[in-house]
Ligand SMILES: [Zn+2]
């Protein structure tokens with residue numbers, strides 16, 4: 001009854017095209033740029049990187065001052081075009097929290113069978129973002145994903161003060177992230193863990209979080225993000 005009343009006042013609209021009826025309408029959902037896992041880089045999950053990856057080759061790793069990727073595997077659901085960015089923005093900043101279920105269902109399709117039993121954790125929202133939005137967007141998505149996949153979700157990281165990466169270039173992003181994460185005191189880091197985040201641009205955020213997990217004792221760390229921004 002209450003839901004029906006609210007639906008009359010504020011009808012559910014598609015996050016992308018504003019059509020009434022669903023948080024993402026079937027035609028927008030069908031048109032999303034899903035990454036083809038058979039053509040993606042097996043290491044970093046970049047689209048079309050299966051044979052020659054532009055995201056995690058030696059030159060890119062050198063620029064990030066790394067010998068190898070700090071994650072043992074990465075997967076991304078979508079390429080970050082305008083529609084995908086709009087889903088993330090409407091979810092995070094327009095308070096359309098029902099998108100958490102849709103985002104987590106799409107993420108579930110991209111968990112490869114070998115990660116299926118691995119416990120999940122997420123990049124926490126900063127203190128400032130949590131205050132502004134009133135919810136931790138990736139906590140909600142990851143808990144929904146955990147429920148969907150039947151795996152535990154571990155709250156491993158302290159909430160950072162600030163992680164804003166937008167004003168930095170690729171090198172700046174790497175430097176800005178160094179040492180930004182720390183684990184909750186007394187937390188037990190599992191041997192294997194799957195890190196979940198919304199958008200992967202250079203990977204700096206996931207890499208820094210993975211370094212922290214590895215220092216805490218994790219042996220195999222995987223990364224799953226909803227959207228991948230292409231470097232070129
Ligand atoms: Zn639509």
Ligand SMILES: [Zn+2]
Pocket residue numbers: 041042043044045046049053054055056057
């Ligand atoms: Zn790659």
